[in-house]
Amino acid sequence: QLQLRESGPGLVKPSETLSLTCTVSGGSISNTAYYWAWIRQSPGKGLDWIGSVFHSGNTYYNPSLKSRVTISVDTSKNQFSLKLKSETAADTAVYYCARQPFLVVPPAIGYFDSWGPGTLVAVSS
């Protein structure tokens, strides 16, 4: 059974970089049928897709966050990671990692069919 779990600091200082890791178990991150995604949920803004990565390292990012986001993958550890620069209080949220089927026709990334439990990240000095 596929499981995803987020890990990382629960508190980040303003202007610093948030780093989170998602560990995948019960399945291979190298499965070509899926991308691997980060999504966040804040009380004021609801659910926001941050970006997604393929096992090859190919990425899609939300244009609204693209300038601050890097998502990478480590297939040897079955993990993928999120870095979000220049944190502000507006980045305080629960961050989820999720699996995202790759749609072949047309080539695109889709919905999110398996989620981690989420991790709360607060931005505060």
Added chain:
Amino acid sequence: DIQMTQSPSTLSASVGDRVTITCRASQSVSSWLAWYQQTPNKAPKLLIYKASTLETGVPSRFSGSGSGTEFTLTINSLQPDDFATYYCQHYKPSSPATFGQGTKVELK
């Protein structure tokens, strides 16, 4: 970005009721639409994708319909576990995925 608007924001219902939630897109998303259920302090759970395809393991009392800009999620015979918040999400190719603001189904 494509905006997704759900209505109502809150819905009061009783066990056994049939409830319908609407999701409207600011432009056509064809059938590239998913529905999720979220209970407090838990991650969202996929219910339906491609507007009307039930995810494996999801009870058949859940159904989805629609295409283009208007979609509905229907729950037939509401069960105690169904009191939750429901979100729609589009995944139209070449557009960043966006979610609706959510519809909370609460006990009347």
